[in-house]
Amino acid sequence: MSNGDRAGAHHTAIASTYGARDPARADGHIDPRRFRDLLGHFATGVVAVTGYDPATGRPVGLAANSFTSVSLDPPLVGFCVAHTSSSWPLLRRSPGLAVSILGAGQEHVCRRLAAKGGDKFAGLETAWSPLGTPIMSGALAWIDCRVDAEHRAGDHAIVVARVLRLTPGDTTPEAAPLVFYRGAYGGFLPPA
Numbered sequence: 001m002s003n004g005d006r007a008g009a010h011h012t013a014i015a016s017t018y019g020a021r022d023p024a025r026a027d028g029h030i031d032p033r034r035f036r037d038l039l040g041h042f043a044t045g046v047v048a049v050t051g052y053d054p055a056t057g058r059p060v061g062l063a064a065n066s067f068t069s070v071s072l073d074p075p076l077v078g079f080c081v082a083h084t085s086s087s088w089p090l091l092r093r094s095p096g097l098a099v100s101i102l103g104a105g106q107e108h109v110c111r112r113l114a115a116k117g118g119d120k121f122a123g124l125e126t127a128w129s130p131l132g133t134p135i136m137s138g139a140l141a142w143i144d145c146r147v148d149a150e151h152r153a154g155d156h157a158i159v160v161a162r163v164l165r166l167t168p169g170d171t172t173p174e175a176a177p178l179v180f181y182r183g184a185y186g187g188f189l190p191p192a
């Protein structure tokens, strides 16, 4: 078998595993479970998006790995929120939002903020951002922002937020991020 044949066989195997070979003939149906599993190979960091409910003054928040930088000028960040989120309708009314970039030791923070119902913040250490929004203590960095736009996208909303203030957290060389990969939590190994 030549290298070309091998590559062809490999592509055929991939195509039969993950979808149709010819995009024009694909019917567009992707099984959600397989979609999630495959996209899980894209390793991400994890953030806490927090704010407070102006009606009660209580902190609200959720964990998100869909966070990304969007624009440098103007400074914008983005993340996606499921329409099923019960925290987002409260969070989006918060006068300010804060993004806490979670560190390697903050898996418990992620798990708590990802839990549905109950007091997500009980037992978690919070502080105030420079602009007065609740943030998660011990994070690697914090970003004060406010919602700039929300775009409907399937079963999620793409939220674009204007960055208002940057606050560094742990800037030591030992600081490491919380990494989410294939449904599990891990860390980052710096090159030797």
Ligand SMILES: Cc1cc2nc3c(=O)[nH]c(=O)nc-3n(C[C@H](O)[C@H](O)[C@H](O)COP(=O)(O)O)c2cc1C
Pocket (backbone or CB within 6 Å): 046, 061, 062, 063, 064, 065, 066, 067, 079, 080, 081, 082, 084, 085, 086, 087, 088, 110, 111, 113, 114, 115, 116, 117, 180
């Ligand atoms: C690692 C991880 C990443 C997550 N990323 C997102 C995300 O990007 N967008 C989202 O809507 N929910 C995400 N979730 C789920 C939310 O954190 C949370 O579970 C969901 O909003 C339900 O809680 P709620 O009803 O209080 O909003 C993630 C959960 C985990 C554990």
